[in-house]
Amino acid sequence: MKQPVRTNVSDFIKTHMGSQFVIPVYQRNYTWNPEIETARFINDMKGLLEHRTASHFLGIVIYKEAERAAMFREIQIVDGQQRLTTSFIFLLALKNAALKAKEKETAGMIEDYYLYNPDKAKELLNEAGVKDGDLNLTILCDTDEVRSKIAQVIKLMLSEVGINAEVT
Numbered sequence: 242m243k244q245p246v247r248t249n250v251s252d253f254i255k256t257h258m259g260s261q262f263v264i265p266v267y268q269r270n271y272t273w274n275p276e277i278e279t280a281r282f283i284n285d286m287k288g289l290l291e292h293r294t295a296s297h298f299l300g301i302v303i304y305k306e307a308e309r310a311a312m313f314r315e316i317q318i319v320d321g322q323q324r325l326t327t328s329f330i331f332l333l334a335l336k337n338a339a340l341k342a343k344e345k346e347t348a349g350m351i352e353d354y355y356l357y358n359p360d361k362a363k364e365l366l367n368e369a370g371v372k373d374g375d376l377n378l379t380i381l382c383d384t385d386e387v388r389s390k391i392a393q394v395i396k397l398m399l400s401e402v403g404i405n406a407e408v409t
Contacts, residue, residue: 245319250299250328253321258354258361260314263307264322273323282327300324314365332356362402373403380408 248256273279285299302321306314318325332355339348352358363373378399382392389408396406 245303245305247301247303250302250321250324253302253304253325254328254355257304257314257316258358260316262325263315263317264326265317265319268318268322271323271326273327278323279327282324282331286331299328329356357398359398359401366402366404371403374405376403377405378407380406382408 273282282299300321302325303319304316304321305319307317332351336348336351336356339345339351366376380392380395382388392408396408399406
């Protein structure tokens with residue numbers, strides 16, 4: 242049995258890009274309050290930018306790798322899921338702000354390094370023995386318009402890494 246590992250948020254994100262992060266069902270739902278915990282997080286980020294500090298302690302993440310992950314590396318978050326989720330929401334907001342400011346290179350770096358990296362996904366699939374076009378998936382979706390659009394986005398993202406998907 243793999244033992245949980247303790248690390249900081251920044252190192253965790255850098256080390257585990259290309260992995261699937263899983264919050265076990267026994268963990269609480271996302272509960273950070275915008276006026277309390279999220280505001281503290283944003284103030285910490287502002288402080289980093291204003292003082293050009295090289296590092297800042299964001300908290301600890303405790304995780305363990307799944308024993309049996311099929312095509313990808315599955316990381317189960319034991320503790321730190323609130324900070325980790327907020328960090329990814331923050332990175333997405335930074336990417337969107339960069340796009341709005343027409344800073345396409347910055348937005349692309351955030352996307353590639355932290356949010357979505359099809360090249361890394363292809364590499365991991367190849368390591369798992371899955372060749373381009375070998376995998377076919379069916380995404381089951383009801384008639385809800387929002388879910389349908391999400392399913393189409395997922396299908397597109399899968400196609401970018403060589404996975405054939407059909408939405409039904």
